[in-house]
Amino acid sequence: MINKIVPSPAEAVADIFDGALVMVSGFGEAGSPIELLHALIDHGAKDLTVVSNNTGSGHVGLAALIGNRQVKKMVCSFPRTTNSKVFPELFHRGEIELELVPQGTLAERIRAGGAGIPAFFTPTGVNTPLAEGKETRVFNGQTFVLEHAIRADFSLVKCRMADRYGNLVYNKTARNFGPVMCTAAEKTIVQAAKIVELGGIDPEAVVTPGIFVNRVVGVKDPMDESTLVAEDRRYPW
Amino acid sequence: MVDNKKKTGWDVHEMARKVALDIPNGAYVNLGIGIPELVSGLVPEGREVIYHTENGLLGMGPAPEPGKENPELINAGKKCVTAVPGACYFHHADSFTMIRGKHIDICVLGALQVSESGDLANWSTGEPGAIPAVGGAMDLVAGVKTIYVISKHVTKTGMPKIVKQCTYPLTGKGVVDRIYTDLAIIDVAGEGLFVKELAPGVSFEYLQGQTEARLNQ
Numbered sequence: 001m002i003n004k005i006v007p008s009p010a011e012a013v014a015d016i017f018d019g020a021l022v023m024v025s026g027f028g029e030a031g032s033p034i035e036l037l038h039a040l041i042d043h044g045a046k047d048l049t050v051v052s053n054n055t056g057s058g059h060v061g062l063a064a065l066i067g068n069r070q071v072k073k074m075v076c077s078f079p080r081t082t083n084s085k086v087f088p089e090l091f092h093r094g095e096i097e098l099e100l101v102p103q104g105t106l107a108e109r110i111r112a113g114g115a116g117i118p119a120f121f122t123p124t125g126v127n128t129p130l131a132e133g134k135e136t137r138v139f140n141g142q143t144f145v146l147e148h149a150i151r152a153d154f155s156l157v158k159c160r161m162a163d164r165y166g167n168l169v170y171n172k173t174a175r176n177f178g179p180v181m182c183t184a185a186e187k188t189i190v191q192a193a194k195i196v197e198l199g200g201i202d203p204e205a206v207v208t209p210g211i212f213v214n215r216v217v218g219v220k221d222p223m224d225e226s227t228l229v230a231e232d233r234r235y236p237w
Numbered sequence: 238m239v240d241n242k243k244k245t246g247w248d249v250h251e252m253a254r255k256v257a258l259d260i261p262n263g264a265y266v267n268l269g270i271g272i273p274e275l276v277s278g279l280v281p282e283g284r285e286v287i288y289h290t291e292n293g294l295l296g297m298g299p300a301p302e303p304g305k306e307n308p309e310l311i312n313a314g315k316k317c318v319t320a321v322p323g324a325c326y327f328h329h330a331d332s333f334t335m336i337r338g339k340h341i342d343i344c345v346l347g348a349l350q351v352s353e354s355g356d357l358a359n360w361s362t363g364e365p366g367a368i369p370a371v372g373g374a375m376d377l378v379a380g381v382k383t384i385y386v387i388s389k390h391v392t393k394t395g396m397p398k399i400v401k402q403c404t405y406p407l408t409g410k411g412v413v414d415r416i417y418t419d420l421a422i423i424d425v426a427g428e429g430l431f432v433k434e435l436a437p438g439v440s441f442e443y444l445q446g447q448t449e450a451r452l453n454q
Contacts, residue, residue, distance in 0.1 A: 027292040027329075028315040029308055078370040081315060088368055100369050103291065104333030104376030111330040123379040124337060127410035130375065172326055173293045174309035179328040207328075226308055 009039035020153040024052040029225035031174035033158035055087035058229030077103035112149035114183025155185035162192035166213025182212040245438035269346040270314035296324025337380035344381040353450035355413040355425040358405035378409030390418035397449040
């Protein structure tokens with residue numbers, strides 16, 4: 001029997017090793033797998049490189065992982081938001097690296113990683129500082145820049161519903177980077193608000209096919225990051 | 238009675254209305270964060286426009302009523318929005334396929350500087366110590382068919398934003414098609430900048446005085 005369901009977030013992240021490259025789903029708080037991130041804080045793996053669109057808010061979730069000094073480098077498109085405090089402080093002190101990537105290039109580098117494409121040419125960023133030092137090539141009179149795929153050791157992804165095969169359905173704009181990150185990791189670890197029987201998800205409506213998923217953990221009532229930030233909660237509690 | 242408050246220029250809502258008037262029926266439109274967001278509420282009667290937000294929604298509607306916010310239904314500025322009937326959700330690679338693949342018709346963005354050849358700088362002032370953040374701006378200007386900039390004509394300290402050459406790091410080179418400011422609407426054509434419309438109380442000479450780049454009438 002195939003059963004990708006694991007009993008707890010702690011068991012789901014137990015083999016994440018020091019120095020791993022970890023992708024984390026989410027656009028701001030929408031789709032950010034807070035419970036998996038907190039399990040990773042408890043677990044303690046360090047020197048991580050994290051690929052995620054932002055750097056988290058307040059002192060919970062991704063921001064707490066960074067604040068706990070487990071991340072040596074962030075790869076993201078927009079490292080500051082209204083409530084991001086932890087990353088800016090460490091960055092100003094020179095204690096965390098940043099690789100800034102245009103958002104669409106970030107999505108495509110992850111997609112390419114999952115699709116077995118090592119690199120690709122894109123028009124995004126040409127003639128800007130973000131293309132400096134990179135190989136360029138002209139196609140049909142237009143200049144494109146070479147960007148390389150990203151593959152992760154682990155992806156941490158939040159979704160709304162899953163089955164034991166790892167088929168996933170997301171919630172509204174919390175889908176964002178989840179589906180591409182699922183494809184691009186050696187081990188994809190998913191937290192799902194609801195786990196259903198096989199057949200409980202219409203095959204026509206599956207967003208991430210289970211082949212891309214290794215582990216699913218049920219997190220029935222995931223925490224709401226903006227509420228935690230408003231209450232100035234800090235993890236570890 | 239004499240009205241002493243002689244009106245000069247447009248306010249941000251009038252600027253946004255000017256943009257909305259130039260968006261045709263049926264267009265797929267991406268609106269940047271800030272002043273561009275005002276455009277969505279000002280579509281002329283009888284036109285249907287579909288708004289794209291790069292975090293994965295086509296058919297973005299206005300902000301929800303208080304108490305009906307959903308933190309998993311947000312726009313690119315991470316504000317809560319709604320989805321109109323007929324809307325659809327998709328992941329980031331699909332979203333930027335729409336953008337980079339030239340499927341989005343119009344993008345309305347803010348600006349730090351625009352040059353006379355249509356270069357745009359809107360993501361970084363390049364100050365040492367500032368944390369750079371680019372988001373989707375470079376993808377939008379690289380892939381969307383028509384780029385409109387909506388911005389105050391000068392900075393808060395009165396420095397021109399429409400310049401001969403951008404001094405801030407570029408978002409894209411030669412990408413801007415039209416500029417909507419509080420003083421004028423200006424087209425970027427191959428040969429330079431052409432004033433399409435002057436705001437009330439603004440003369441061409443005054444406008445040129447507020448603009449570093451050379452303007453054509």
